[in-house]
Amino acid sequence: MEILKGRKIKKIYGKKQSAQEVLKGIDLDVEAGEYVGIMGPSGSGKTTLLNVLCSIDNPTQGTIEINGQMLQKMKSKQLASFRRTEMGFIFQDYNLLDTLTVKENILLPLAVGKTNEKEAENRCQELAKQLGIVDLLKKYPNELSGGQKQRTAAARALIIKPSIVFADEPTGALDSKAASSLLENLASLNKTNGATIMMVTHDPVAASYCSRVLFLKDGQIYTQLYKGDKKRTQFFQDIMHTQGVLGGDGYED
Amino acid sequence: MKISTLILRSMRKNIKHYYLYFFALIFSAALYFSFVTLQHNDAIDQLTQSSIKAGAGFKVGAVMLVIIVFFFVFYANQLFLKRRSKEIGLYQIVGMPKSTISYILALENLLLWVAALVAGILIGFLFSRFFALIFLKIIHVDGLVMLDFSFIALVQTLIVFAGLFIIVLIQTTWVVNRSTLLQLFHTTSNSEQKMKKMNPIQLILGAVGLAAIVYGYYLSTTIFNINESANENTLFIKMGVVLASVIIGTYFVFRFSIALIMNAIRSSKNGHLSLKDVLAVSPIMHRMKSNALSLSIITVLTALALTVLSLSSITYYSIGAQIEQYTPYDMSVANDEDSAFEKSLQAKEINYKTDHYELLNVPIDFTPVMKNEEAKQASKGNQYSDTIVLKESDVKKKLPSISLNKNEAYILGYNSIFQKIMPLEIGNQMKLRVNNSIKHLKLIGVEAKNSVPSEITYGGKKTIVLSDQLFNQIKTNKQILKQTGWRTYTGYTITNSEQMDKAISIYKKSTKGGIFTSHSKGDFAPEEQFSIKSETYKHSLENIGLLIFVTGFLGLAFLLATGSILYFKQMTEAEEERESFKTLRKIGFTTDEIMKGIRRKQLFSFGIPLVVGVCHSYFAVKSGWMLFGTELVIPLVVTIGIYIVLYSIFAILSTKYYRKIVNDSLPQ
Numbered sequence: 001m002e003i004l005k006g007r008k009i010k011k012i013y014g015k016k017q018s019a020q021e022v023l024k025g026i027d028l029d030v031e032a033g034e035y036v037g038i039m040g041p042s043g044s045g046k047t048t049l050l051n052v053l054c055s056i057d058n059p060t061q062g063t064i065e066i067n068g069q070m071l072q073k074m075k076s077k078q079l080a081s082f083r084r085t086e087m088g089f090i091f092q093d094y095n096l097l098d099t100l101t102v103k104e105n106i107l108l109p110l111a112v113g114k115t116n117e118k119e120a121e122n123r124c125q126e127l128a129k130q131l132g133i134v135d136l137l138k139k140y141p142n143e144l145s146g147g148q149k150q151r152t153a154a155a156r157a158l159i160i161k162p163s164i165v166f167a168d169e170p171t172g173a174l175d176s177k178a179a180s181s182l183l184e185n186l187a188s189l190n191k192t193n194g195a196t197i198m199m200v201t202h203d204p205v206a207a208s209y210c211s212r213v214l215f216l217k218d219g220q221i222y223t224q225l226y227k228g229d230k231k232r233t234q235f236f237q238d239i240m241h242t243q244g245v246l247g248g249d250g251y252e253d
Numbered sequence: 254m255k256i257s258t259l260i261l262r263s264m265r266k267n268i269k270h271y272y273l274y275f276f277a278l279i280f281s282a283a284l285y286f287s288f289v290t291l292q293h294n295d296a297i298d299q300l301t302q303s304s305i306k307a308g309a310g311f312k313v314g315a316v317m318l319v320i321i322v323f324f325f326v327f328y329a330n331q332l333f334l335k336r337r338s339k340e341i342g343l344y345q346i347v348g349m350p351k352s353t354i355s356y357i358l359a360l361e362n363l364l365l366w367v368a369a370l371v372a373g374i375l376i377g378f379l380f381s382r383f384f385a386l387i388f389l390k391i392i393h394v395d396g397l398v399m400l401d402f403s404f405i406a407l408v409q410t411l412i413v414f415a416g417l418f419i420i421v422l423i424q425t426t427w428v429v430n431r432s433t434l435l436q437l438f439h440t441t442s443n444s445e446q447k448m449k450k451m452n453p454i455q456l457i458l459g460a461v462g463l464a465a466i467v468y469g470y471y472l473s474t475t476i477f478n479i480n481e482s483a484n485e486n487t488l489f490i491k492m493g494v495v496l497a498s499v500i501i502g503t504y505f506v507f508r509f510s511i512a513l514i515m516n517a518i519r520s521s522k523n524g525h526l527s528l529k530d531v532l533a534v535s536p537i538m539h540r541m542k543s544n545a546l547s548l549s550i551i552t553v554l555t556a557l558a559l560t561v562l563s564l565s566s567i568t569y570y571s572i573g574a575q576i577e578q579y580t581p582y583d584m585s586v587a588n589d590e591d592s593a594f595e596k597s598l599q600a601k602e603i604n605y606k607t608d609h610y611e612l613l614n615v616p617i618d619f620t621p622v623m624k625n626e627e628a629k630q631a632s633k634g635n636q637y638s639d640t641i642v643l644k645e646s647d648v649k650k651k652l653p654s655i656s657l658n659k660n661e662a663y664i665l666g667y668n669s670i671f672q673k674i675m676p677l678e679i680g681n682q683m684k685l686r687v688n689n690s691i692k693h694l695k696l697i698g699v700e701a702k703n704s705v706p707s708e709i710t711y712g713g714k715k716t717i718v719l720s721d722q723l724f725n726q727i728k729t730n731k732q733i734l735k736q737t738g739w740r741t742y743t744g745y746t747i748t749n750s751e752q753m754d755k756a757i758s759i760y761k762k763s764t765k766g767g768i769f770t771s772h773s774k775g776d777f778a779p780e781e782q783f784s785i786k787s788e789t790y791k792h793s794l795e796n797i798g799l800l801i802f803v804t805g806f807l808g809l810a811f812l813l814a815t816g817s818i819l820y821f822k823q824m825t826e827a828e829e830e831r832e833s834f835k836t837l838r839k840i841g842f843t844t845d846e847i848m849k850g851i852r853r854k855q856l857f858s859f860g861i862p863l864v865v866g867v868c869h870s871y872f873a874v875k876s877g878w879m880l881f882g883t884e885l886v887i888p889l890v891v892t893i894g895i896y897i898v899l900y901s902i903f904a905i906l907s908t909k910y911y912r913k914i915v916n917d918s919l920p921q
């Protein structure tokens with residue numbers, strides 16, 4: 001079943017003279033349970049695409065359907081509640097609230113409506129353990145390193161057990177150990193819960209956890225790779241190869 | 254790049270930051286200019302014929318206004334500098350020396366100030382007409398004022414604002430010179446405290462803050478208890494203690510108690526905050542340290558403004574009752590010297606009514622009915638004081654509810670100040686001395702009103718009503734009769750108020766301006782001028798009307814200044830929190846859900862200073878209102894009500910501003 005369907009997605013920033021077409025008509029289908037990676041040079045529009053797909057930003061043209069519902073036809077209230085209950089977000093710049101502790105930040109998506117506090121508490125402790133931030137729960141974001149913030153953001157995205165996760169460079173600020181722990185976590189969410197994941201990354205290792213990797217260039221999907229039955233190491237090689245073909249310009253953010 | 258282009262470019266880019274500061278300047282200039290225009294207007298001075306010239310009141314008001322405007326502009330500039338700290342830091346990074354930065358800011362300020370002054374003076378000029386109308390309305394004068402553009406007012410305004418400008422320049426230079434790059438980039442978050450666990454000292458200070466306020470309130474209710482503050486010194490010491498403990502308490506409450514309470518709430522949630530907590534509790538806690546001082550100042554100013562406004566409205570509201578108490582009749586005739594007056598009234602066909610009183614001057618000992626021991630002590634040795642005595646049947650014409658048996662007595666003209674300072678015990682026995690025999694009189698009631706004017710009662714001393722039987726019995730005593738200066742009194746009421754002016758001129762002609770001669774050969778001068786009610790009323794209205802106008806104007810200035818400061822603060826906070834709102838919207842909270850939390854925050858940010866300020870002023874007014882008038886509840890409720898309504902406007906504006914920011918934080 002298709003969970004996400006994008007047609008002719010265009011995004012233009014700025015007005016007339018200074019207009020910049022960042023997405024030039026992208027078609028995209030994502031099956032439920034897929035783990036999709038998005039790669040591409042810096043400034044190629046990865047973040048923009050992700051934001052448009054998850055309804056945080058509006059496309060200039062084109063349509064997006066999630067679970068058969070056209071986002072452009074949904075009320076913003078419906079969209080918001082959909083995001084809050086079904087989607088998890090890991091943003092490139094963390095987006096933590098400075099006035100809240102790590103724990104309060106993690107539990108933030110549960111701040112309205114009825115939630116079982118005990119269950120939430122268990123889930124929070126479990127995620128904190130997996131992501132190695134148990135000792136940080138009482139700290140404030142301005143006392144954390146970039147990697148610690150990123151892990152907090154990840155825990156916040158996963159606390160609601162989302163059916164689809166949008167992650168923008170989730171491992172960008174992590175050391176390899178923390179990175180693999182987060183990637184394992186996402187992968188297990190994908191496998192055991194059947195959560196769909198869309199992840200922007202410039203790290204081929206991270207991308208190799210995906211079941212499919214899209215390559216973005218000049219606002220269009222240049223090509224895509226399927227993992228299929230390949231081993232992760234083999235898939236990693238393929239990704240490296242494609243990246244090489246694409247041209248190594250500006251891969252490091 | 255030339256400096257002038259740099260200035261213009263940065264001004265254009267920062268126009269949003271300027272709005273606020275610009276508005277503050279225009280508003281201050283307009284308020285000040287309209288006030289001094291009234292001050293220097295002869296028309297206003299001539300319309301009021303009171304002995305105290307309006308000019309004196311306006312002068313004091315103008316000085317107060319400068320102080321308010323000074324603090325307001327100073328604060329607005331400080332906020333303005335804080336908001337622009339990043340820009341200032343940027344100039345430093347590109348290698349501009351601090352002196353050049355100060356110079357740029359000074360030039361910018363000059364441009365802003367000149368523009369704001371021009372706009373402010375124009376607006377102020379328009380408003381001065383409006384204020385003049387209100388003033389005339391307050392003193393019940395119908396008339397049109399022609400207000401010319403006052404050159405003196407213009408010069409005065411320019412001088413005052415030039416002075417303010419210099420101070421603002423010094424402030425700006427100081428801030429720029431003192432700043433380090435790092436600070437400039439962090440001003441938005443650096444003054445805020447990291448939430449740490451409350452240490453026991455903060456806990457104690459939080460409790461001390463609440464206790465200090467409660468103690469201050471308690472002390473304020475005892476300030477006029479004669480037994481405790483027997484002399485003036487202790488009275489002033491007490492007032493000082495009340496002020497100090499309430500003000501310090503207020504600061505501690507903002508600095509520690511509120512954080513304490515919020516901390517307790519937050520800790521109890523163990524991380525599971527509701528969205529309201531996220532948007533109200535945590536940002537407030539986050540800023541409590543840097544906001545405590547300004548919130549306490551705003552609270553104290555609010556309390557001060559409310560107290561002054563309430564007391565002057567109590568005074569204004571009580572004019573009628575006050576005059577009724579001292580001058581119960583339109584016109585007076587004493588010792589039956591009224592032959593010419595009444596005849597002239599009849600000749601001119603003026604309708605009138607008369608109440609005739611017989612009076613006696615009798616020594617009475619009040620000590621047994623005094624409640625306080627100290628008051629009793631004070632009158633020791635000289636227990637008997639000469640007191641005017643009236644007859645029940647005479648008094649009944651004015652105060653029909655009074656009814657007495659023999660050996661019972663009623664006290665009249667004992668107003669609320671006396672009742673507060675020297676309360677009387679109803680049911681006890683007073684002693685009345687006729688020659689050497691002493692009669693006991695049971696006190697059965699006390700009344701603030703009187704039925705004879707203050708000229709008769711030697712300036713408003715208490716008066717006794719006796720039953721006719723007892724009165725007539727005492728009247729036969731030669732000694733008593735001899736020491737009675739005013740033996741009769743006739744009060745006139747003109748039934749048709751249109752004939753009042755005519756009646757007054759007849760009265761003045763036939764009584765040499767209301768002068769009567771007492772039979773007394775004692776300490777008092779035998780001649781006494783009796784006041785005419787409607788003239789006294791007009792006179793009071795002008796004096797007190799001026800008072801209420803000036804205090805009302807200052808109160809308005811206070812209100813606008815404190816309201817704007819809170820609004821500015823909230824605007825700044827809203828902008829600082831823009832990213833948080835964006836995050837919240839991204840992860841799926843709707844604008845409406847977020848606004849619920851924001852409204853709670855507004856309720857707190859505006860509500861707490863208001864509630865605490867109202868509490869403070871309530872206790873302040875309650876402790877001393879009787880010195881100002883006779884009515885407490887209505888003027889107090891009306892004043893506070895109007896204040897709250899006007900104040901709420903700022904809270905509503907601020908909430909609107911938040912909504913706009915929250916709404917615009919995501920494109921949909």
Ligand SMILES: Nc1ncnc2c1ncn2[C@@H]1O[C@H](COP(=O)(O)OP(=O)(O)O)[C@@H](O)[C@H]1O
Binds near residue numbers: 040045
């Ligand atoms: N809000 C915006 N307004 C204008 N231009 C933008 C905005 N966001 C991104 N861009 C531009 O769009 C392009 C793609 O940005 P982005 O999607 O962030 O790239 P990536 O995430 O692949 O590095 C960049 O050239 C960037 O400058």
Ligand SMILES: [Mg+2]
Binds near residue numbers: 046092
């Ligand atoms: Mg990006």
